Amino acid sequence: MIFLRPLGVLNSALSHSVLIIGWAYMDEKSSDGAFRAKAFANRILEEEMVGESLAKSTVNLYLRKLEQIAKRPSIGGYWKLTPEIIVRDFTKRVESKAITQATARLEKAVALFWIAAEGRSAYDSNSSELWRFECAYNDIISTPIGELSVNSKNTSSKKAKAFPDEAFDMLMNEAFTSGSESLLDSLIFIRVNLFLGLRPVEWLNARIINYQHRNALGEHIFQPDGSAKISPALEVLNAKHSTVRGNGHMRIILLDSIDDEGIRYIQQWIGLISKLKTDRLMSLSEEEIYKKIYGSMQRTIRRVLIKAGWQGQKPTLYSTRHQAVANARADGLTEKEIAALFGHSSTNTARRHYGKKIAGYSGRTMRPAPESIWAVRSTVAVRPKPPRGEPSPALG
Structure with a gap:
C-alpha cells in the first residue's frame, strides 16, 4: 500500500x-x-x-x-x-x-x-x-462543482468595496490624540494604497524604479535635450501570476503624476513592510501573510471606526484596493488600463468584483506602463457547463 x-x-x-x-x-x-x-x-x-x-x-x-x-x-x-x-x-x-x-x-x-x-x-x-x-x-x-454556491452562506455581510474619505478622516482625527503606532502604520498604508491599489501582500515585493519610457515599437523615448525620458515607477510582482489570474509576472505603475510627498510615503511603507519579510513568511499563503502583517492594523481601524460612530459596513484595508479601482473608473481609464493597473489578466475581473465608478474620486489615479497594458487579455473564455452526466472540465 x-x-x-x-x-x-x-x-x-x-x-x-x-x-x-x-x-x-x-x-x-x-x-x-x-x-x-x-x-x-x-x-x-x-x-x-x-x-x-x-x-x-x-x-x-x-x-x-x-x-x-x-x-x-x-x-x-x-x-x-x-x-x-x-x-x-x-x-x-x-x-x-x-x-x-x-x-x-x-x-x-x-x-x-x-x-x-x-x-x-x-x-x-x-x-x-x-x-x-x-x-x-x-x-x-469528473466530479462537477458548478452547482455549488459561489458565495459562502456563513458570511455575515459582504465586505465594503469602498474606503470613503470620511473613514480616513475619522482615523486621522483619532491618530492626533491616541498616538497609536498601529494606527499610524495603517494610515500610511491607506494613504499609499488608495493611490496604487495593490493587493496588500504585493507590497512585500514592490520597489520604486527609474522607468525608461518606450514607444509602441519598443524604442526608447528621448527628451528635446537628448536625454532619455525617465520617471519614477513602482514595480510590482503580481500575487496571482502563478494561477494565470495576473497580467504576467509583474506590472509597472507609473508615478509621474504623484508629488514628492507621495513618493516619500510609498518609500516609507516599503521600508516598514520590508522589515517583516522572511523566508518563512513568504512560504505562507496570501491569507496567512495578510493576517500576520495586517491583522493588528485591521483590528485597530475597526475599533477606531466603531468608537467614532461609523454606521454600516466597516471599510477594511483591502477596501483601499476596491476604492482605487473605483477611482480609476471615475478618472475614465479604459478597462484594459484598469486591468493592467491592478494586476488582472482579464478586463472581466474588475468589472465583476471591484468597486463601482459611483464610489470613485477623480484626480487620484496612477497610470500603468504600456507593457503592462499589452499583457492584458480583453476577455477570458467562459467555460461551458457540460451536459448532465458528462465529466466537468477542471477549472483553474
Whole structure:
C-alpha cells in the first residue's frame, strides 16, 4: 500500500522528481478555450522533474491543505490516506453542498496533487497498485462543482468595496490624540494604497524604479535635450501570476503624476513592510501573510471606526484596493488600463468584483506602463457547463 508521507517528510523531499506533481489545472486548452486537466499518464510522466513549473508557494499551500484534510475525524491522519479515501472525502463535501465553488476548486487541485504525487511514486516503484491512482484521478476530475454556491452562506455581510474619505478622516482625527503606532502604520498604508491599489501582500515585493519610457515599437523615448525620458515607477510582482489570474509576472505603475510627498510615503511603507519579510513568511499563503502583517492594523481601524460612530459596513484595508479601482473608473481609464493597473489578466475581473465608478474620486489615479497594458487579455473564455452526466472540465 502506498501512502503520502507526513508533511515534514514530504517537504524535505520536494526536490526529488518522484514526489512533486500536483498541478491539476491550466495545462492544456480545449477547442473552446477552457483549461482541462491532462490525462493521468501525461501528468506523471511528461517532465524530467515532475511539477517543476509549479510555484513553491502553491506547493506549500497544497501541503498545508493536505494536512488539514488528513486531520479530519473521518480520516484520522496522513498514514490512513488512500486514493479511495481522497475521492470519498472530496465527493462527500461536494455532494453535501457545504462548500463554495472556490473551496471546491482548491480541494480538487489538492486531491489531484496527492493522487499524482503518489501515483508517480507507485509508477517508479513498479507497483501493481498504479491503477488505483489512475481511477481516483479520473473520479476527481469528473466530479462537477458548478452547482455549488459561489458565495459562502456563513458570511455575515459582504465586505465594503469602498474606503470613503470620511473613514480616513475619522482615523486621522483619532491618530492626533491616541498616538497609536498601529494606527499610524495603517494610515500610511491607506494613504499609499488608495493611490496604487495593490493587493496588500504585493507590497512585500514592490520597489520604486527609474522607468525608461518606450514607444509602441519598443524604442526608447528621448527628451528635446537628448536625454532619455525617465520617471519614477513602482514595480510590482503580481500575487496571482502563478494561477494565470495576473497580467504576467509583474506590472509597472507609473508615478509621474504623484508629488514628492507621495513618493516619500510609498518609500516609507516599503521600508516598514520590508522589515517583516522572511523566508518563512513568504512560504505562507496570501491569507496567512495578510493576517500576520495586517491583522493588528485591521483590528485597530475597526475599533477606531466603531468608537467614532461609523454606521454600516466597516471599510477594511483591502477596501483601499476596491476604492482605487473605483477611482480609476471615475478618472475614465479604459478597462484594459484598469486591468493592467491592478494586476488582472482579464478586463472581466474588475468589472465583476471591484468597486463601482459611483464610489470613485477623480484626480487620484496612477497610470500603468504600456507593457503592462499589452499583457492584458480583453476577455477570458467562459467555460461551458457540460451536459448532465458528462465529466466537468477542471477549472483553474
